[in-house]
Amino acid sequence: MPPWLPGRQRPASLYTGWGAGGVRESSYRIPSRIIAAAAGAGCVLLARSGLAAQYGWDEPVHDAPARRLPPSGALRAPILPCPGGAVSAPLPVSCGTLVVNPQGQLLLCHVTNTARWDIPKGMQDEGETPLQAAMRELMEEAGVCLPKALFEDLGSFDYRRDKRLHLFRVAVADELGDLSQLACTSFFPHPKTGRPTLEADGFRWAGRDELAQLCWPRMGQLLLSLQW
Secondary structure (H helix, E strand, O other), rough: OEEEEOOOOEEEEEEEEEOHOOOOEEEEEEEHHHHHHHHHHHOOOOOOOOHHHOOOOEEEEEOOOOOOOOOOOOOOOOOOOEEOOOOOOOOOOOEEEEEEEOOOOEEEEEEEOOEEEEEEEOOOOOOOHHHHHHHHHHHHHHHHOHHHOOOEEEEEEEEOOEEEEEEEEEEOOOOOOOOOOOOOOOEEEOOOOOOOOEEEEEEEEEEEHHHHHHHOOHHHHHOOOOOO
C-alpha cells in the first residue's frame, strides 16, 4: 500500500446510496478492495435499504461525495454474493494488539472525528505476517515499538463479513508512562476536505467495564469475550 504523507493510510472507498430524486440516504466506509471486486463481478453496492448493515458495514463515516466504482480487475478481494451466484475468497485480515497495563487495562486510541475508541490495528499488507502487521500498526497509530518476543498470539477471530481480526497481546509495565508521548503517524483523507487527517488523536487506558461504552459495539463485544 503506498504511503500517505509522513504516515500511511488504508484507503477506503466512500460509496453512498441515492434515493428518489437524487437524495443521499447514507454513507458507509466500504473497503476499496470490496468495491473493486464487486465492480469486476458486475455487482452494485448500495448503502441503503439495510444492505450495508446486512453485510456488516455498520460504522458510518461523515457525509462525503460518492465515488464511482473503480474499473474491473483493479484489485483481487472477497466480495458479497451477487445475483446468479456467489464468489468466495479468503477474507482480508486486520491485525491488532491488546496492550495491557499492570492494572489490567487496555490501551485505546481515539478514532478521529468520532466518539469511539479502538485498539491499535490495521489491515495486513501483502507479504506481511500477522505479527509484522500488528507491530507496524502499533507503531503507526500510537508510536509504540515493543520487542517482538513480548507479543502473545491470541489467534484469528470473526469480526465483520468483509474482514477478520488477528489479535496479539502485550503486557507492559511502565514503558508507556502517562501516554503523553504517544503519537499517531498514520493518516487518511478527510471525507469532506480531502486533507490528510490523523487516524487517532488521543490515547487512554480503559478497564473492562468501560469498553462497551467507549468502543464500536462489535469491537466491545469481542474484547469482552477474551481473557487478557
